[in-house]
Amino acid sequence: xxxxxxxxxxxxxxxxxxxxxxxxxxxxxxxxxxxxxxxxxxxxxxxxxxxxxxxxxxxxxxxxxxxxxxxxxxxxxxxxxxxxxxxxxxxxxxxxxxxxxxxxxxxxxxxxxxxxxxxxxxxxxxxxxxxxxxxxxxxxxxxxxxxxxxxxxxxxxx
Amino acid sequence: xxxxxxxxxxxxxxxxxxxxxxxxxxxxxxxxxxxxxxxxxxxxxxxxxxxxxxxxxxxxxxxxxxxxxxxxxxxxxxxxxxxxxxxxxxxxxxxxxxxxxxxxxxxxxxxxxxxxxxxxxxxxxxxxxxxxxxxxxxxxxxxxxxxxxxxxxxxxxxxxxxxxxxxxxxxxxxxxxxxxxxxxxxxxxxxxxxxxxxx
Numbered sequence: 399x400x401x402x403x404x405x406x407x408x409x410x411x412x413x414x415x416x417x418x419x420x421x422x423x424x425x426x427x428x429x430x431x432x433x434x435x436x437x438x439x440x441x442x443x444x445x446x447x448x449x450x451x452x453x454x455x456x457x458x459x460x461x462x463x464x465x466x467x468x469x470x471x472x473x474x475x476x477x478x479x480x481x482x483x484x485x486x487x488x489x490x491x492x493x494x495x496x497x498x499x500x501x502x503x504x505x506x507x508x509x510x511x512x513x514x515x516x517x518x519x520x521x522x523x524x525x526x527x528x529x530x531x532x533x534x535x536x537x538x539x540x541x542x543x544x545x546x547x548x549x550x551x552x553x554x555x556x
Numbered sequence: 557x558x559x560x561x562x563x564x565x566x567x568x569x570x571x572x573x574x575x576x577x578x579x580x581x582x583x584x585x586x587x588x589x590x591x592x593x594x595x596x597x598x599x600x601x602x603x604x605x606x607x608x609x610x611x612x613x614x615x616x617x618x619x620x621x622x623x624x625x626x627x628x629x630x631x632x633x634x635x636x637x638x639x640x641x642x643x644x645x646x647x648x649x650x651x652x653x654x655x656x657x658x659x660x661x662x663x664x665x666x667x668x669x670x671x672x673x674x675x676x677x678x679x680x681x682x683x684x685x686x687x688x689x690x691x692x693x694x695x696x697x698x699x700x701x702x703x704x705x706x707x708x709x710x711x712x713x714x715x716x717x718x719x720x721x722x723x724x725x726x727x728x729x730x731x732x733x734x735x736x737x738x739x740x741x742x743x744x745x746x747x748x749x750x751x752x753x754x755x
């Protein structure tokens with residue numbers, strides 16, 4: 399596997415996972431870059447034991463969870479309101495709203511629903527998160543309902 | 557998806573221009589250089605400390621055994637402090653990002669607990685060794701001076717040790733513990749979201 403190919407094919411996918419996790423465009427870009435640095439360093443040892451996609455998403459998800467150690471210093475809720483609006487000029491409001499809704503979910507749910515929306519198979523999501531497949535199925539079903547509800551609620555406010 | 561909202565389509569609109577791949581390589585190299593630089597610095601400081609101790613030993617030719625033991629204890633204390641802060645902690649911080657998230661979180665929590673223990677224990681050991689070392693080192697030189705000098709020398713040294721022990725050590729440990737404990741609490745909370753482990 400050539401790194402450049404992985405980078406080209408997965409940049410936007412990894413970026414979206416990070417964006418779903420933090421809903422902050424600049425931070426998500428930084429996190430995506432960090433993920434690719436990890437991938438670049440670990441690629442020579444990659445043994446094809448799992449599909450390359452699963453491997454990449456594992457690194458991306460775990461790097462997102464690493465934010466827990468960092469965000470302690472700067473809780474997201476303390477960010478001034480207007481920052482959120484000015485950071486995403488090229489995304490339409492409905493899409494922005496979706497990312498906002500996802501980033502408000504509990505941490506692990508953000509990762510699960512992001513992977514689902516990225517069209518990752520549920521069996522793969524189970525391998526990435528360490529949950530059982532049935533558990534993933536149930537969680538995704540509930541998360542979709544919760545997301546729809548949240549989305550509509552916000553939509554009415556706008 | 558239900559209720560006519562096509563979340564997948566909205567999701568896929570999230571795009572960001574990818575930085576040139578050379579930027580990723582450059583950033584990775586910068587990070588490696590930074591880590592290497594940090595290790596180099598701690599090694600240089602360590603070597604200077606050891607050389608300084610050897611110089612004191614050689615130049616002042618201490619007669620009493622207490623002075624020699626004192627010097628060795630101070631040296632050990634400094635080495636322990638530098639090794640823990642600069643090399644052991646980052647070593648412990650290496651979690652395996654290629655594993656699944658549930659195991660990854662458990663790993664990070666374990667690492668943080670180890671770090672907490674290490675910080676607390678090593679800092680205590682450092683202070684004890686340094687205090688005993690300085691006290692022993694002073695015996696020879698203080699005994700050469702007048703009584704007033706001896707009283708003053710010991711008075712100031714002990715006051716300094718007590719101040720360190722009660723104020724600085726307690727405060728440093730408390731501050732470090734709070735930072736680590738906050739992170740552990742957050743990590744455990746997130747790990748709970750996964751629910752009980754599947755058999």
